[in-house]
Amino acid sequence: MGETADQLFVTLQHWLVGYAPASLRSILSALLSVIAILVVFALLFAITTVLERKGLGRIQNRYGPNRVGPFGFLQPIADGIKSLTKEDIVPRAADKVVHFLAPVVLVIAAFSLYAVLPIGRNMVLANLDAGVLFFFAISSVMELTIFMAGWSSRNKYSLLGAMRAIAQMISYEVPLILAAVTVIMATGSLSTVTIVERQAGYTGILPHWFVFTPWGFAGFVLFMIAATAESNRSPFDLPEGESEIIAGYYTEYSGFKFALFFLGEYLGMFAISGLGITLFLGGWAAPLSFLTWIPSYLWFFAKLLVMISAFIWVRGTLPRLRMDQLMNFAWRFMLPMALLNLVTAGVWRFLPQGLLRWFVCALLVVVPYVLLGRGLAQGWRLEKRVYRFAE
Amino acid sequence: MLFLIFAMLTVAGAVAAMSLRNLVHSVLALTVAFAGLAAVYLQLGAQFVGLAQILVYIGAVAILIVFAVLLTRDSEASPLAIVGSWKGSGVVALAIFGILAWAVDHSAASRQSVLPQPEATMQQIGNALMLRFALPLEIIGLLLTVALIGAVTIAMREKKEMR
Amino acid sequence: MTPLTSCLLLSALLFTIGLAGALMRRNAILVLIGIELMLNAANLNFIAFWRYGPNPEALTGMMFVIFSIGVAAAEAAVGLALIISLYRHIKTANIDEVNSMRG
Numbered sequence: 001m002g003e004t005a006d007q008l009f010v011t012l013q014h015w016l017v018g019y020a021p022a023s024l025r026s027i028l029s030a031l032l033s034v035i036a037i038l039v040v041f042a043l044l045f046a047i048t049t050v051l052e053r054k055g056l057g058r059i060q061n062r063y064g065p066n067r068v069g070p071f072g073f074l075q076p077i078a079d080g081i082k083s084l085t086k087e088d089i090v091p092r093a094a095d096k097v098v099h100f101l102a103p104v105v106l107v108i109a110a111f112s113l114y115a116v117l118p119i120g121r122n123m124v125l126a127n128l129d130a131g132v133l134f135f136f137a138i139s140s141v142m143e144l145t146i147f148m149a150g151w152s153s154r155n156k157y158s159l160l161g162a163m164r165a166i167a168q169m170i171s172y173e174v175p176l177i178l179a180a181v182t183v184i185m186a187t188g189s190l191s192t193v194t195i196v197e198r199q200a201g202y203t204g205i206l207p208h209w210f211v212f213t214p215w216g217f218a219g220f221v222l223f224m225i226a227a228t229a230e231s232n233r234s235p236f237d238l239p240e241g242e243s244e245i246i247a248g249y250y251t252e253y254s255g256f257k258f259a260l261f262f263l264g265e266y267l268g269m270f271a272i273s274g275l276g277i278t279l280f281l282g283g284w285a286a287p288l289s290f291l292t293w294i295p296s297y298l299w300f301f302a303k304l305l306v307m308i309s310a311f312i313w314v315r316g317t318l319p320r321l322r323m324d325q326l327m328n329f330a331w332r333f334m335l336p337m338a339l340l341n342l343v344t345a346g347v348w349r350f351l352p353q354g355l356l357r358w359f360v361c362a363l364l365v366v367v368p369y370v371l372l373g374r375g376l377a378q379g380w381r382l383e384k385r386v387y388r389f390a391e
Numbered sequence: 392m393l394f395l396i397f398a399m400l401t402v403a404g405a406v407a408a409m410s411l412r413n414l415v416h417s418v419l420a421l422t423v424a425f426a427g428l429a430a431v432y433l434q435l436g437a438q439f440v441g442l443a444q445i446l447v448y449i450g451a452v453a454i455l456i457v458f459a460v461l462l463t464r465d466s467e468a469s470p471l472a473i474v475g476s477w478k479g480s481g482v483v484a485l486a487i488f489g490i491l492a493w494a495v496d497h498s499a500a501s502r503q504s505v506l507p508q509p510e511a512t513m514q515q516i517g518n519a520l521m522l523r524f525a526l527p528l529e530i531i532g533l534l535l536t537v538a539l540i541g542a543v544t545i546a547m548r549e550k551k552e553m554r
Numbered sequence: 555m556t557p558l559t560s561c562l563l564l565s566a567l568l569f570t571i572g573l574a575g576a577l578m579r580r581n582a583i584l585v586l587i588g589i590e591l592m593l594n595a596a597n598l599n600f601i602a603f604w605r606y607g608p609n610p611e612a613l614t615g616m617m618f619v620i621f622s623i624g625v626a627a628a629e630a631a632v633g634l635a636l637i638i639s640l641y642r643h644i645k646t647a648n649i650d651e652v653n654s655m656r657g
Binding site for chain 2: 022099128129130133134136137138140141143144147148151159163166173188189190191
């Protein structure tokens with residue numbers, strides 16, 4: 001029973017492909033997977049926009065959208081119709097071709113990120129030998145599309161936003177990749193499927209996820225902070241800080257192109273959360289050994305929803321950073337922590353199993369954290385805030 | 392067939408990169424050429440190199456060049472985009488292409504039979520990097536550190552001149 | 555035409571385009587782009603010989619390209635830093651006007 005439900009979509013795909021002539025089978029099966037990914041994640045995007053607006057509304061002591069459909073859950077349809085029927089304005093000075101290409105390339109790149117994410121058991125589009133590398137290579141293409149958008153608009157706010165975005169993404173890409181490298185060191189593989197398989201199995205009822213080791217925990221936290229910065233989410237949303245530079249690199253976009261940017265940004269966030277789940281949270285594996293009867297893809301999406309809620313929560317809670325704080329944090333805290341975490345993972349690998357390695361590795365994580373945090377907080381003068389101009 | 396498409400993409404990108412007037416357009420065309428080359432690498436079975444090509448060339452080098460273009464913007468106004476001695480340069484380039492093409496066509500290597508696709512798993516590449524090529528890897532690490540420090544020192548504004 | 559020949563011809567073409575651009579264009583950044591293209595042409599040669607040449611198990615050609623990509627990244631960083639610093643001094647990135655040794 002559990003087995004059938006788990007492999008439901010895989011069997012369905014095999015069954016559908018079975019009707020095609022033999023020469024077309026591989027193409028058809030890839031096509032089916034691509035369509036499934038497009039539909040599922042576009043739907044998730046629609047749901048997330050409502051959840052985010054409602055969640056932020058609750059945090060800010062208001063209702064959020066509640067007019068369209070039951071509890072406002074049909075709001076994305078209304079938004080979609082609105083953005084489709086709006087006039088598509090291209091500034092006269094803009095570079096028309098690049099201005100058009102930027103959102104298109106962004107969305108294509110964002111969707112192709114999902115090719116290497118194992119959504120469930122046997123459910124991955126391309127089990128590449130270098131899957132993690134593929135993910136980072138494609139996400140570096142997304143940086144270029146942001147530059148294209150900002151530059152082609154011929155607007156100083158767009159250009160400023162794009163420059164901020166690229167500077168931020170390059171700075172945080174380093175700790176992001178270094179945090180992922182610890183997992184690659186531990187598993188000895190760049191393939192996402194193998195990484196998930198190495199985290200299978202349970203001790204008692206607890207799983208062998210990498211997040212439950214000192215280096216894995218530190219790596220996960222570093223990874224998620226860097227992922228927030230990579231996807232330009234609050235508190236790292238300087239590139240689109242509406243109170244300073246309107247909407248950053250997509251100031252000059254309207255109508256459907258704006259919707260595409262919105263889609264690309266959220267897809268990037270889902271994909272990088274999905275990679276975090278794959279690397280540290282055991283991918284599609286169940287969190288407790290007696291829950292394995294629930295289908296694997298449900299676990300993946302449950303974990304993804306938890307991550308999304310965390311993103312929304314963080315967005316509703318933390319204020320935006322300043323540019324110098326952002327850069328200081330990346331280079332003076334994240335980078336040394338990520339490098340030390342590599343050492344910790346190595347020490348963990350070569351110490352014998354037992355309490356000793358837990359103690360040593362926990363020490364290797366906590367001591368630098370305290371020291372670096374102190375170093376970062378050295379210039380701070382925490383005092384009661386005085387509003388000089390708001391009398 | 393697939394190779395031909397990628398090759399045409401690469402050449403078109405390269406030609407556009409070297410002939411367009413607008414510098415940013417040049418860089419964007421250059422990324423097309425890099426992407427085409429990465430596709431050629433993937434098609435030749437060099438997965439790691441193809442992906443590293445995208446990561447380093449499109450994700451780092453192209454963005455670096457774009458930053459440099461925006462920091463040194465005067466070129467859009469310049470009326471002459473090419474140097475005075477362009478005819479001589481063109482002849483030199485064409486002559487070199489002729490020699491290369493002739494050499495490729497007449498070499499013995501081009502008449503070899505095609506071998507089956509060689510294996511190059513990540514495991515093998517990692518082993519090779521860590522065992523046989525460990526010293527070059529360390530030297531590359533050192534070189535990159537030196538280049539990082541050097542680039543920062545060169546590009547940093549000199550404080551005394553500012554005042 | 556064998557696959558190796560077509561790869562080598564593509565590489566030769568790419569090299570020529572890069573060379574022509576590096577020799578003909580005025581802007582220093584475009585010269586750098588031309589040099590990058592030439593480097594890439596060389597990389598393609600290494601990969602083609604790794605794939606179609608004898609003894610591919612040794613991975614020598616592939617390793618050379620991996621190191622070459624690393625060197626190219628360093629080269630681009632230093633080259634662009636030089637161009638920016640040059641631009642600060644003489645307010646141009648035009649190589650025809652960079653003809654004095656006085657700085």
